[in-house]
Amino acid sequence: MQQESDRLRGEGLRIGFVPTMGALHEGHLDLLRLCRTHCDVTVMSVFVNPTQFGANEDFGRYPRDLDRDAMLAASAGCDILFTPQAEEVYPPGYSTWVQEEILSATLEGRSRPTHFRGVTTVVTKLFLMVKPHCAVFGQKDAQQAAIIKRMVRDLHFDIELLIAPIRREADGLAMSSRNMYLSESGRIEALALSRSLRLAEQFVAGGGRDADAIRALVKDELNRSGAVTVDYVALLDAETLDEVDMLSGQATLLAIAARVDRTRLIDNTILRVETIER
């Protein structure tokens, strides 16, 4: 992969990179399509990264279907499908980690304490293997996007980051490889997540600014379904992930996590207050 990237760079071509864990859906293909508009050659990696799963999480049963992924990636214009093996990515006796310590401590990091260390470490490795000019991540994993952005800045990766908007099913459910785990009824109950975000957006559009009120609104909507167990409902500065009490001109991330059936789902939206110059 490094040799191929050197060769492409030597020809003056711009390399774009979309890291994934496979189990591709239209959300991933959106990342690929966005990537193609910013570079000459698009590389997509498929690697189910063991170190970002906790001991009791779904690493073993995470969906894997490389043939299907390869077909989908090619159909969306992927030039190179990079599928490294775990023993290559993590050599025997590996002992080096990349850790972002502030943004990683909240939200997902609280429920999944080793998750983001696994993410930043594997993304560093993949960046160094693929040597891209730009890389695309999804807004679906809003905290991950903020952490990768911070890591790229802090470590001076010479890589342009692009964040692609959340892709949703027709009924509003944010696309996720983990939606496969949902039962038929769970699939319907899970709509409470996107519905609660829409309610919050409407509340803000109508002049609502108070974070407590927004959180209460969202929790109430989620709790209306007995099948949904709320993990967190958070209002944070979209860049620093500091908690927000009152919406202002800054972009505010409304992020939620909840369990439906036994599946943990996340969703989010950016709340913006239109400031009117007088």
Added chain:
Amino acid sequence: MQQESDRLRGEGLRIGFVPTMGALHEGHLDLLRLCRTHCDVTVMSVFVNPTQFGANEDFGRYPRDLDRDAMLAASAGCDILFTPQAEEVYPPGYSTWVQEEILSATLEGRSRPTHFRGVTTVVTKLFLMVKPHCAVFGQKDAQQAAIIKRMVRDLHFDIELLIAPIRREADGLAMSSRNMYLSESGRIEALALSRSLRLAEQFVAGGGRDADAIRALVKDELNRSGAVTVDYVALLDAETLDEVDMLSGQATLLAIAARVDRTRLIDNTILRVETIER
């Protein structure tokens, strides 16, 4: 720096990199000279990295003389002197670290618990800023060399590492920027370090294999000087830094650290057993 490196790479030139903290001596210039034999353009960085100093260490009084460094570097054939500022290397609110967790825990890491985290983090940043094809480190900092080697392997940096031998004064003292701190008498007492290593080498050349015996020999020599306080005398596998009981065909690192006056000095040698095939 990144743009210049891209330009040089675009011309097909091979970039060599020598990271330093300045206060250059002939040891650093050896690194530069070795680098020049492996690449087309040599970059030397001078950056006194705050994060590799402990709270009670010598960050404030570490010798700084950029004009002198620039002259010396140029005289040894340095093409680019890279002198980033601390606020560039560590942007405001930085929160990302690179940490090697196994090799870093022993020797220097025991006395200086946050030292190697600072080293691996800054070397990662410098690698990403300079984008070298090869980089040179000194055997003087044997543990650092082993850790950087491990980090480069683990994270997949596409960089060839070269380790330059220890450069010594005529009387045997290993060159170090910290030798400046020594008093005239301390300078003489400090010779116990290299002398003890020579004794160990002779012991092994004469058939000695037992690590306890070698350690005792070295400690006795160091303790003969009342001005020398031993921190550690260690015999380790040169690559894994695992402790060694008995010398074998593997390269064994004999590493020592001691205080002379109030200055902490380190030195080391690789002990090799000549195995005779029968």
